[in-house]
Amino acid sequence: MPGATLAADLWISEFLTPHDIWQHGIAQVLTHQQTPFQDLYIVDSGAYGKALVLDGKWQTCTGDEFLYHEPLVHVPFVLHGKPRRVLIAGGADGGTAREALKWHGVEEIVVADIDGDAVNACRQWLPEVHQGAFDNPKVKLEIGDAYDYIARTSGWDVIIADLTDPIEEGPAYKLFTREFFELCQRALAPGGVFVNQAGSLSPPLIDLLARTVKTIGSVFAHTTVIQATVPTYGSPWGLAVASQRPINTRPDPVLVDALLAKETTGAFRMFDGQTLLGLLQTPKYVRERIAAETTIYSLANPPKFFAGA
Secondary structure (H helix, E strand, O other): OOOOOOOOOEEEEEEEEOOEEEEEEEOEEEEEEEOOOOEEEEEEOOOOOEEEEEOOEEEEEOOOOHHHHHHHHHHHHHHHOOOOEEEEEEOOOOHHHHHHOOEOOOOEEEEEEOOHHHHHHHHHHOHHHHOOHHHOOOEEEEEOOHHHHHHOOOOEEEEEEEOOOOOOOOOOHHHHOHHHHHHHHHHEEEEEEEEEEEEEOOHHHHHHHHHHHHHHHOOOOEEEEEEEOOHHHOOOEEEEEEEOOOOOOOOOHHHHHHHHHHHEOOOOOOOOHHHHHHHOOOOHHHHHHHHHOOOOOOOOOOOOOOOOO
8 A cells, every 4th residue: 555554564364254354463472372261362463552362353452442341331330320239241351340340339349251361361461451450359250150150149230241252162152142141130139230242233243233132132121232332343343231120221411420420430531421322322223133133042042153154
């Protein structure tokens, strides 16, 4: 390209669809290991800082992670109003726990992740993301299958499924099934809120999100989808929010800002009342695609990586 200067000789190529590749230039590989559950890289990406890559899929990076972690946490927290007990399924990088700690009323946060090696690698190499969250006395780290942990606990005000993609050979696929969502619904306290990273909102990839949200909707009385626009993901990302009580998709930004000022430490980079109002306005094509979907994911019929294949 005329006038362009490339600053990377190593590239990570991520398949978005069977026909599309999203590439990240890598300045340096900081660590690599094959854990008992997944292939892990932490790299220096140059423009966007340090990044976590699992099974070839870009998970998070220091340059734009706040665009994912802030809506993932603060949307369900605002909808709840005053969460005290929070369960995070996944969340090895610690960014979700970091954001949850911004709420004064939070008394307990459990991070249930199956891959202790991934947690340890993130603690060592991504302090910009977790910012010491794992050392906070409110945070308990539970290394093990989140599916099993949620099955034997209850009374959570918010459950956050901060998961890798449901690759069939990977550790997260069963956490996208009706059986898992039923466990989450039973584990929530009255008035509790559930949120799940549900996949891409890109039109060629939306089958996975539509089926995930339809499956969640078969368990919870009320669901909606919010959008996290994270540049390094290669497409807009959908987060499914669910509860047994109605979800207010038209909150007053002034009231939300007052709640945040009272209940949190602040220090948000993208989130406030006006942002929340925008996040809750699900695009028409997404609403129509979910309404038309009939597939329900289950342990007997789990999601596949290229959902439309």
